[in-house]
Amino acid sequence: MSEDLSFEQVVRENQAMVFRTLYRLTGTREHLEDLAQEVFLRLYKALPNFRGESLVTTYIYRIAVNVAQNEWKRRKRSDRPLISISEETSMWEDRLEHPDRNAEQMMEQDEFRLCVEEQLQELSGVERTVLILYHQEERSYEQIALALSMPIGTIRTHLHRGRKKLRERLQVTERRVQCEMKS
């Protein structure tokens, strides 16, 4: 990767992945473009030290996680409330994409998905990151371990713990919704 042209290609090939990872890690579309830009500029600066021992994508995940962590810290400092993903996402857009599906079923799925997104933000940073990299990005334990500089066993533990916490919280939410519907 010695020329600017190839760097532009790297950005183009990985931009969707960086945007969606940052979106789920930070839980908002706010500043997404700035954060993605920071990821790629950091990548460019780090490229001379990149020895090709791992995939560029693993390297990008590592940078994206660091950038998201900085964003969490910045938010904590400024004490800004998180904007919920559910407030920003238009469910109509999704439903219009699949007009043939049962509308009620679609709505239920969307609501559940939004619940998952919200509860995901309640998990610890590392649990959320591991869940996103494993399920959304379909990375292997080895790749996640490389990206987060952690042993594979620790990744497995975080994944298991994160899933358990998520399930428990979602069950509580479901029960609450059912109670509200009954009353």
Place this chain on the structure above:
Amino acid sequence: MRDEELNRILAEDAERAFDDRIVTALERKPDLSSAIPDDFAARVAAQVPAKRPVTVRATSYGRTAMWVGLAVSMVVLIGITVRGSASPAVVVVEWTLCLQFLAFAVWLGVRRLREG
């Protein structure tokens, strides 16, 4: 007993189905194509600092040092020859300086040949 077994199986099935729903929700990649500007990659690449052209200026410190060495050894050699001392120490110094003078001359000659 049968009811208990049935309830347990149903509970397990429900839990498995619930886990599947969570995994499906997690695996669904958010569509952010509208959030990515068309020219994003070009803009990022434009922000990258331009590479500075590498300039190399030829120096001739080595050659100058060789010319100086050649001149100094020649002056000392002439000085020793004019004094005409026959002591063995002076002869050794004289031969050493002679060899040094030759080395300088060969080095400069080879260099000049290489440069054409």
